[in-house]
Amino acid sequence: MNQSPLVEMIDIEKHFGGVRAVEKVSIDLYPGEVVGVLGHNGAGKSCLMKILAGAMQPNGGEIRVGGRTIEFQEPNDARAVGIETIYQTLALADHLDAPANLFLGRELKTRFGNLDEPRMLEAARKVLARLNPNFTNLRDPVSSLSGGQRQVIAIARAIYFDTKILIMDEPTAALGPSETKMVADLTLKLRDEGLGILLVSHDMHDVFDLCDRVVVMNKGRVVGSHAIDEVTKDDVLSLIIKGELPADWSARNLLERAE
Amino acid sequence: MPEAWRITRIGGRAGLPDAQASFLYMQRLSAILTLFLLILGFSLASPHFLSVNNTLTVLLQTSVIGLLGIGLTMVIITGGIDLSVGSVLALSGVMSALAVRSGIPVVPAMSVGVLTGAACGGFNGIVITKLRIPPFVATLGMMLIARGLALQITGAAPISGLGRAFGQLGNGALFRITETQPNGFPTVIFPGIPYPAILLLIVAIGAAYLLRRRQIGRHIYATGSNEEAARLSGVRTDRTKLYAYTMSGALAGLSGNVLMSRLVTAQPSEGVMYELDAIAAAVIGGASLSGGVGTISGTMIGAFIIGILRNGLNMSGVSAFIQQIVIGFVVIGAVWIDQMRNRN
Ligand SMILES: Nc1ncnc2c1ncn2[C@@H]1O[C@H](COP(=O)(O)OP(=O)(O)O)[C@@H](O)[C@H]1O
Ligand SMILES: [Mg+2]
Numbered sequence: 001m002n003q004s005p006l007v008e009m010i011d012i013e014k015h016f017g018g019v020r021a022v023e024k025v026s027i028d029l030y031p032g033e034v035v036g037v038l039g040h041n042g043a044g045k046s047c048l049m050k051i052l053a054g055a056m057q058p059n060g061g062e063i064r065v066g067g068r069t070i071e072f073q074e075p076n077d078a079r080a081v082g083i084e085t086i087y088q089t090l091a092l093a094d095h096l097d098a099p100a101n102l103f104l105g106r107e108l109k110t111r112f113g114n115l116d117e118p119r120m121l122e123a124a125r126k127v128l129a130r131l132n133p134n135f136t137n138l139r140d141p142v143s144s145l146s147g148g149q150r151q152v153i154a155i156a157r158a159i160y161f162d163t164k165i166l167i168m169d170e171p172t173a174a175l176g177p178s179e180t181k182m183v184a185d186l187t188l189k190l191r192d193e194g195l196g197i198l199l200v201s202h203d204m205h206d207v208f209d210l211c212d213r214v215v216v217m218n219k220g221r222v223v224g225s226h227a228i229d230e231v232t233k234d235d236v237l238s239l240i241i242k243g244e245l246p247a248d249w250s251a252r253n254l255l256e257r258a259e
Numbered sequence: 260m261p262e263a264w265r266i267t268r269i270g271g272r273a274g275l276p277d278a279q280a281s282f283l284y285m286q287r288l289s290a291i292l293t294l295f296l297l298i299l300g301f302s303l304a305s306p307h308f309l310s311v312n313n314t315l316t317v318l319l320q321t322s323v324i325g326l327l328g329i330g331l332t333m334v335i336i337t338g339g340i341d342l343s344v345g346s347v348l349a350l351s352g353v354m355s356a357l358a359v360r361s362g363i364p365v366v367p368a369m370s371v372g373v374l375t376g377a378a379c380g381g382f383n384g385i386v387i388t389k390l391r392i393p394p395f396v397a398t399l400g401m402m403l404i405a406r407g408l409a410l411q412i413t414g415a416a417p418i419s420g421l422g423r424a425f426g427q428l429g430n431g432a433l434f435r436i437t438e439t440q441p442n443g444f445p446t447v448i449f450p451g452i453p454y455p456a457i458l459l460l461i462v463a464i465g466a467a468y469l470l471r472r473r474q475i476g477r478h479i480y481a482t483g484s485n486e487e488a489a490r491l492s493g494v495r496t497d498r499t500k501l502y503a504y505t506m507s508g509a510l511a512g513l514s515g516n517v518l519m520s521r522l523v524t525a526q527p528s529e530g531v532m533y534e535l536d537a538i539a540a541a542v543i544g545g546a547s548l549s550g551g552v553g554t555i556s557g558t559m560i561g562a563f564i565i566g567i568l569r570n571g572l573n574m575s576g577v578s579a580f581i582q583q584i585v586i587g588f589v590v591i592g593a594v595w596i597d598q599m600r601n602r603n
Contacts, residue, residue, distance in 0.1 A: 024581065076493045104493070
């Protein structure tokens with residue numbers, strides 16, 4: 001991995017009154033890799049993701065994209081440099097339909113500045129069909145769709161535009177087995193296309209299948225950052241729960257390297 | 260049933276999902292039915308109800324409620340409320356009148372009123388988005404501020420002597436044909452279409468266009484539907500709300516011009532409680548107080564229902580007190596229907 005990083009987060013901090021949600025967290029992300037972000041509920045994962053997405057402003061630290069320091073004032077600033085996010089809450093407007101949600105905030109317009117509904121509908125039909133061939137009820141309000149369909153819209157919105165960095169905050173939480181498989185395949189495909197992907201997940205199985213590296217957070221701090229082949233599931237669980245690796249880890253790892 | 264959905268879609272409800280459109284369609288149908296039943300009932304109760312003169316009166320009353328209702332519809336769709344429009348109407352009318360009295364020609368003078376309204380609305384928007392004061396409280400404050408200003412700068416006295424031109428907007432009509440009798444008095448052969456009704460139609464079409472075809476409209480719906488989701492999606496929700504409140508204020512200013520022009524006098528105490536009629540019109544027309552839902556066409560039907568209800572009760576000799584009671588129940592009923600829909 002001798003390329004330069006897509007994004008560097010350096011000493012990021014976020015406080016809410018006395019709550020230290022994120023404390024001096026640094027994470028790099030390179031093109032063509034999937035980095036798993038793990039940790040208990042409340043560890044600060046979503047806050048960190050929102051900061052990188054421009055949806056939350058940090059109290060301290062620095063974000064570099066392509067080597068250049070950038071301050072995100074709002075989500076559009078992050079999108080402008082190719083950072084797209086699938087939020088844990090999906091962030092869909094319930095009363096609007098799938099095309100309206102897909103293009104929310106960056107609507108396609110006609111020459112006269114009117115909303116170009118036919119073009120948005122057509123584009124939505126295409127991208128949604130690629131993710132889920134059974135997605136036909138495009139004109140229904142998204143509130144009436146299944147959890148899986150809603151998730152598909154949120155995913156489509158994050159990959160439709162010119163994405164370089166994809167943040168996925170628990171993208172399979174609302175999905176059944178076949179849709180989870182679809183997201184996994186998609187993740188690997190996008191990685192192979194050269195995207196950098198941050199995957200927040202609780203599913204150890206997914207993490208070990210998809211990620212090249214794991215970063216574990218505990219109480220707002222990074223307690224471990226490892227290539228996936230130097231840790232076991234038990235090691236990661238220990239990091240999540242106790243905030244440290246098992247005592248025998250370095251010995252085991254040295255042995256493996258020696259072999 | 261699917262056929263009915265199709266009809267509403269072809270009717271230009273692009274971007275609004277079909278299932279939601281179907282519910283609105285049912286609600287629309289019942290609102291129109293109510294409107295016809297009211298007209299039928301009142302024309303049986305009073306022979307003068309359908310007279311040309313009374314029809315004009317209804318049109319005038321409805322255009323004021325309708326203009327306010329359009330602004331409120333935008334605000335209500337963002338998930339907010341504007342209780343200040345009745346007072347802003349009065350302040351704006353007074354400002355227009357003062358401008359006329361200071362020698363400014365009528366059209367720019369009336370623009371002063373509209374700008375005053377927009378400024379009040381903009382102030383509401385800033386208080387709500389920057390100071391994070393709930394819309395209910397912020398606009399309640401403006402209700403007092405605008406009314407107080409109107410009374411203070413006029414010394415609570417009406418401003419008259421505004422000249423014929425000032426009365427043109429409220430009393431004139433397009434295609435009116437009059438004939439001078441041998442005795443020197445003019446008689447109206449064809450009453451024409453009152454200017455306020457034309458103004459309402461133009462504003463309604465413009466507002467519907469904004470909400471349906473422009474990005475700002477899409478963002479107004481998104482903000483009311485789920486503000487945090489809209490913000491995360493890149494919608495500038497604060498700016499969107501500011502736009503809606505400013506629009507509501509400007510339209511209150513416009514309706515202030517219509518009303519004061521109708522009276523050819525600026526009354527600082529006019530428009531008390533008009534906000535409730537306008538809110539009722541929007542909610543009867545299908546706007547949801549929890550945000551994300553509402554249409555201009557619905558609000559227009561709602562405005563006619565309220566306008567005809569008030570006028571018809573008047574014509575049938577129902578006292579002003581009873582009228583209040585009836586309208587009060589209508590408002591509660593409309594909001595109750597809205598609640599039922601949300602539970603659906
Ligand atoms: N908007 C907020 N206001 C106040 N506290 C917050 C806010 N968002 C998150 N927190 C707090 O920050 C901490 C980290 O939350 P979060 O990033 O959502 O955790 P995770 O995604 O890892 O479960 C928690 O203690 C949470 O209560
Ligand atoms: Mg989270």
